[in-house]
């Protein structure tokens with residue numbers, strides 16, 4: 001597999017081939033893995049956490065304990081930040097080309113370990129192997145992209161009177177903290193670390209305590225790629241560890257992905273030290289489907305907007321507004337395809353939907369479906385706990401993907417982020433009406449529109465109050481394109497060139513070429 005990976009260009013054929021080869025040689029099967037290595041990592045090594053503290057980590061596909069997490073307390077967080085401070089001294093002085101070289105090596109290592117990382121993500125998160133591979137690819141591409149951008153960091157030269165001049169330069173911030181959610185554990189760690197490191201910062205990253213496994217793998221990869229000890233560190237734990245990081249006086253910036261309420265707390269903590277934050281928060285994004293859409297594409301778009309990662313995606317378009325003329329046809333097709341989604345063992349190639357991340361989260365999502373029924377919505381399909389036939393999967397956290405009809409704008413299922421495989425369909429008559437309803441939310445992460453009318457598409461997008469808009473597709477996030485939200489969905493952007501600005505600070509230098517004209 002390694003040889004294949006090196007020789008062939010990364011096209012679909014190659015990925016299909018290498019996936020098939022890897023599947024044939026797979027050593028991990030669902031229900032078989034136990035992880036015993038420590039999951040914290042700083043100063044170049046895996047490290048234990050606080051003595052005497054242990055938390056269970058589960059395999060969502062089976063409900064079995066996968067490993068234990070040793071959360072970091074103040075002493076461990078201090079050690080990790082100290083290591084990152086040391087690494088920063090030399091790393092920040094390298095040229096962008098030099099930093100990029102290390103990052104490119106890290107990207108190559110990820111490519112070589114694609115299958116291993118994807119399997120670990122599946123075992124810890126519950127999503128299908130097919131999706132996990134794409135997440136690993138997105139992580140690798142992000143590191144490759146910022147490796148290339150590292151050498152483009154540059155300032156301006158400003159000519160001033162009398163031959164004097166000024167110049168500006170972009171300097172790194174220092175030790176950045178990354179705090180991740182459980183829905184894209186490896187990808188989030190890469191999306192945060194890649195721009196941070198490219199700009200000359202070091203990072204201490206805290207994954208969600210539910211999915212601690214793959215961030216430690218990324219730390220090992222950076223170390224193996226030649227990053228100095230302490231450049232990328234991982235501290236495990238929940239909100240206590242997270243707040244220790246945010247409040248640490250030597251942490252210069254916090255980049256967070258997660259829920260709106262936690263985002264607020266992070267911003268509050270960061271405000272004490274006047275630290276910049278990047279916040280990637282939740283959404284309740286609208287998807288607008290006009291009667292002139294290509295129906296086949298619109299249906300596929302609605303499924304992509306709702307069912308990736310068991311519906312646990314911040315940018316999901318969970319409010320699907322369909323123009324009345326095509327409503328019955330659209331809904332019947334969506335329901336048919338939703339019912340055909342294969343649920344089960346996430347390590348099987350044929351599985352399209354795995355397990356939700358935890359038992360408590362599964363119950364929360366099923367609770368939203370119950371609430372929707374009480375408020376008058378009709379379950380058109382799914383919304384039930386699902387028990388796969390294989391005995392080893394019986395304790396897993398599965399549910400059938402759900403489409404809700406007879407929804408009204410004021411219902412809980414239409415207002416609140418469910419973060420599970422639950423799509424609400426709503427009908428509309430006019431463009432003006434649907435825009436008003438689509439924008440009637442406190443959040444604004446993403447939005448989508450399906451139409452064949454190019455003028456309508458742009459007119460609609462111009463009026464949508466969302467940071468990441470899609471025309472005739474959904475949930476496509478190439479790393480070259482900035483991603484992030486309006487309103488309570490966040491601050492700042494991830495990916496794209498603009499993110500270099502979020503991981504640097506601007507220095508301006510005035511240079512006097514004449515004499516000082518003193519007023520005194």
Ligand SMILES: NC(=O)C1=CN([C@@H]2O[C@H](COP(=O)(O)OP(=O)(O)OC[C@H]3O[C@@H](n4cnc5c(N)ncnc54)[C@H](O)[C@@H]3O)[C@@H](O)[C@H]2O)C=CC1
Pocket residue numbers: 179180181182183206207208209237238239240241242243246257258259260262263265266280281282283313314361417418419
């Ligand atoms: N928009 C998104 O991408 C995500 C949204 N969510 C939403 O949030 C709900 C709850 O999921 P959680 O994992 O509990 O999300 P959360 O927002 O509470 O946690 C996200 C991360 O922040 C950390 N954290 C929590 N409290 C903190 C604090 N006070 N200081 C510093 N760090 C802190 C957590 O340990 C985790 O690493 C989900 O059901 C979903 O609705 C969850 C994950 C991602």
Ligand SMILES: C[N+](C)(C)CCCC(=O)O
Pocket residue numbers: 183184188257308312313314315475476477
């Ligand atoms: C890759 N994508 C678009 C499915 C999700 C990225 C945002 C997130 O972390 O939820």
